[in-house]
Amino acid sequence: MTDSTNQVTVVITTYRDSHQWVVKHRTEQMQEYEEDLRRVELSEEDLDSLGIASGATVLLSNEVGSVPVTAKLSPGCPKGFGYMPMTSHCNVLTQYDPEKARLPNYKRLEVKIEPYDDEEY
Amino acid sequence: MSQTKLVCTGCSCLCDDIEIQTEGTVITGIHNACLKGSSFLKYYGDDERRSPCLVDKQRVELDEAIDNAAALLNQAKNPMIFGLDNSTLEAQTAGIELARTLGAVIDDCSSFCQGTLVEGIQRETIPSCSFNEVHRAGALIFWGCNPYHSHPRHLSKFSYYAHARYINAGWTPDVVLSCIDVRESELASISRPFFRIIPGEDKELIQGVLDAIRGNSTRKDATDMVSFIRESRLSVFFVGLGLTYALDNDFTLFQEMLQELASLATIAVIPMIGHPNMRGFNHTLFNETGYVNKVCFADDISHGPEYSILEQVHKLSPDCMLIVGSNPLSNMPQNLQRNLDRMSLITIDPAITQTTEASKVVIGAAVSSLETGGSAIRMDGVKVCFDQAIKTHRHNDEAILRKLLDRITK
Numbered sequence: 001m002t003d004s005t006n007q008v009t010v011v012i013t014t015y016r017d018s019h020q021w022v023v024k025h026r027t028e029q030m031q032e033y034e035e036d037l038r039r040v041e042l043s044e045e046d047l048d049s050l051g052i053a054s055g056a057t058v059l060l061s062n063e064v065g066s067v068p069v070t071a072k073l074s075p076g077c078p079k080g081f082g083y084m085p086m087t088s089h090c091n092v093l094t095q096y097d098p099e100k101a102r103l104p105n106y107k108r109l110e111v112k113i114e115p116y117d118d119e120e121y
Numbered sequence: 122m123s124q125t126k127l128v129c130t131g132c133s134c135l136c137d138d139i140e141i142q143t144e145g146t147v148i149t150g151i152h153n154a155c156l157k158g159s160s161f162l163k164y165y166g167d168d169e170r171r172s173p174c175l176v177d178k179q180r181v182e183l184d185e186a187i188d189n190a191a192a193l194l195n196q197a198k199n200p201m202i203f204g205l206d207n208s209t210l211e212a213q214t215a216g217i218e219l220a221r222t223l224g225a226v227i228d229d230c231s232s233f234c235q236g237t238l239v240e241g242i243q244r245e246t247i248p249s250c251s252f253n254e255v256h257r258a259g260a261l262i263f264w265g266c267n268p269y270h271s272h273p274r275h276l277s278k279f280s281y282y283a284h285a286r287y288i289n290a291g292w293t294p295d296v297v298l299s300c301i302d303v304r305e306s307e308l309a310s311i312s313r314p315f316f317r318i319i320p321g322e323d324k325e326l327i328q329g330v331l332d333a334i335r336g337n338s339t340r341k342d343a344t345d346m347v348s349f350i351r352e353s354r355l356s357v358f359f360v361g362l363g364l365t366y367a368l369d370n371d372f373t374l375f376q377e378m379l380q381e382l383a384s385l386a387t388i389a390v391i392p393m394i395g396h397p398n399m400r401g402f403n404h405t406l407f408n409e410t411g412y413v414n415k416v417c418f419a420d421d422i423s424h425g426p427e428y429s430i431l432e433q434v435h436k437l438s439p440d441c442m443l444i445v446g447s448n449p450l451s452n453m454p455q456n457l458q459r460n461l462d463r464m465s466l467i468t469i470d471p472a473i474t475q476t477t478e479a480s481k482v483v484i485g486a487a488v489s490s491l492e493t494g495g496s497a498i499r500m501d502g503v504k505v506c507f508d509q510a511i512k513t514h515r516h517n518d519e520a521i522l523r524k525l526l527d528r529i530t531k
Contacts, residue, residue, distance in 0.1 A: 081319070
């Protein structure tokens with residue numbers, strides 16, 4: 001069961017990773033690639049607040065949508081922030097809304113993070 | 122086995138020193154290309170990934186696919202053409218001609234990428250320079266980008282390590298390498314100084330630089346930046362999507378900063394464009410219409426944000442969209458993907474993508490440079506010409522677009 005008290009809110013920035021280009025182009029590694037990119041990199045403090053270790057599954061959600069991903073420790077990441085490779089998983093968490101901005105928000109995604117039951121994943 | 126030189130169209134660096142070994146039409150070796158470029162070339166060597174010609178998911182001959190595409194475009198009340206950033210300049214010219222004939226809206230990825238900067242450069246409101254001039258610069262400032270991943274040969278072939286002068290000891294280029302980023306990237310680890318900001322803080326840093334120029338900044342990072350720019354003979358800003366998105370595509374304050382910095386030193390901007398010929402599309406459309414993107418030919422020439430791909434798809438304006446070498450179903454927010462699914466799509470693409478799989482008509486095409494000759498504009502505005510490196514039975518984008526044009530009755 002997920003403990004609803006173990007939640008943090010972070011601001012996520014997406015980025016490009018050259019390995020995306022490499023592995024995307026190798027059929028035999030597609031599944032590995034999909035799994036590897038389904039991740040959010042967080043600070044040690046936020047992982048502690050969530051009560052999880054690096055490698056655990058978390059649910060990212062906001063008013064647009066939600067997606068389960070693997071939480072990874074990023075030693076240089078400040079508390080309250082997170083990084084995600086730019087993939088289709090990020091598209092679930094953002095939308096184009098011209099009332100709010102000219103561009104879809106891929107650089108300052110505010111999301112709630114909570115531990116997620118792996119069996120539902 | 123034969124050896125051929127080619128220009129890599131994996132990104133907007135357009136590296137011209139790539140060598141491939143081939144046996145027939147099969148690539149057996151790739152030399153000088155980066156991770157991204159070699160993957161790009163291998164990808165298109167795999168026949169299973171190449172897009173055939175399809176109508177309603179059934180394989181057809183090229184002419185039948187073109188006939189069906191032309192019929193859809195002839196019937197459309199509000200057609201739109203999107204993409205062309207992976208096409209040659211020659212194909213882009215044909216695409217614009219097709220849009221004009223159809224009275225269609227035309228746009229490319231630059232409307233949510235680096236189009237605003239390129240337009241500023243075209244209009245000469247933003248100063249720019251070529252990579253040749255970069256080699257003599259005093260400061261290279263990468264803002265919101267990490268070329269180690271986005272453009273892996275940028276530093277070695279075009280900017281930092283390609284610098285004309287090295288320090289006396291010989292191992293470090295005689296230039297200030299700086300970066301501004303929210304992450305401690307690989308580039309940040311070799312940058313002196315590295316300015317770390319929090320996501321969205323870019324505007325405050327720009328304001329800080331303006332304050333520092335005026336002598337009243339409280340930010341040490343801004344003061345330090347102004348200090349080394351003041352001492353440099355030429356400072357080049359390489360602007361990535363991190364800055365574009367942080368500013369929500371509004372470069373007004375950034376331009377003000379450039380203007381004030383220009384009173385202290387020589388400044389130039391080079392956009393870190395991803396698509397191999399996005400700048401070519403911007404130049405070609407600008408020369409034809411006076412605008413770099415977001416153009417409508419329905420009533421002479423109109424331009425505005427309402428003609429951006431984002432706004433057009435958001436409002437479900439087009440009833441038929443011709444997509445050339447782009448995969449919007451993979452790289453747009455889900456609310457726009459759902460709208461795209463409701464449109465009649467025609468896609469010209471060398472590869473099978475999420476967008477080709479959702480298209481009513483698909484036309485498999487040759488890959489620019491690898492399989493077809495032509496020209497493109499590099500990210501620094503320099504025109505690069507290339508020859509076909511390997512033979513193919515596939516038609517190139519230009520030939521397909523010209524065949525479509527021949528069948529348009531509007």
